[in-house]
Amino acid sequence: MKITPEQVCEALDAWVCRPGMTQEQATILITEAFWALKERPNIDVQRVTFNDGEVDQRALGVNRVKIFERWKAIDTRDKRxxxxxxxxxxMEAIRISDFRLYCEITDGKSITYMIAGLNKEYGDVVESGLLFADPSVVERETDELIEKAIAFKHAYRQQYHYYFADKQMSARGSYEYRCTTVG
Structure with missing residues (x-):
């Protein structure tokens, strides 16, 4: 599956929303993955850790701004x-850090990833309406939002049932256990 820059933007948003993950932590992992690549592209990514493992705060700040505030915007050819x-x-940093999210992203079924996509599509619809865009543009943006909303609904329902089927069984089991031991 080929992943587009837009999908990776949504993946980054989903990853950073995970508990315990910050833009700074993600930047460190991305930078380490970048420097571990056998064939590194010719882009300016600074090393953020010294040989002793200490983090170079200046380089970390520079890379974080480049990744999350400049390049992620992909609004110019150079940034893209x-x-x-x-x-x-x-993607390697996400794979190493959160393999489950990586699998969900590559499958396109992560709830957090899908919410990030819904949020983007919703913003596109609102923006096109506020800017009095051509009706065909508003219609296209709205159709994309509806398509993502339906996919989200189905994936959420499936994951909700999968997640809570285990929880209800264990909760029921502990309730039955308490009733038999107390009463």
Whole structure:
């Protein structure tokens, strides 16, 4: 499956929303993955750790701004090229850090990933309406939002039942256990 820069932007948003993950932590992992690549693209990513393992705060700040505030915008050809060149490192960092999320992203079924996509589509619909865009643009943006909303609904229902089937069984079991031991 080929992943687009837009999908990786949504994946980054989903990853950073995970408990315990921050932009700084993600930047460190992405940078380490970048420097571990056998063939590194020619983009300016600074090393963020010294030989002793200490974090270079200045380099970390520079890389974080480049990744999350500049290149991730992919609103110019240059930013798109740099962000696209960084995709292998981003996906490797996500894979190492959160394999389940990586699998969900590559399958396109992560709830957090899908919410990030819904949020983007919703923003596109609102923006096109506020800017009095051509009706065909508003219609296209709305159709994309509806398509993502339906996919989200189905994936959420499936994951909810999968997740809570285990929880209800264990909760029921502990309730039955308490009733037999107390009463």
């Amino acid at each position: 090229e740099k962000f696209t060149a960084l995709i292998p490192a981003i």
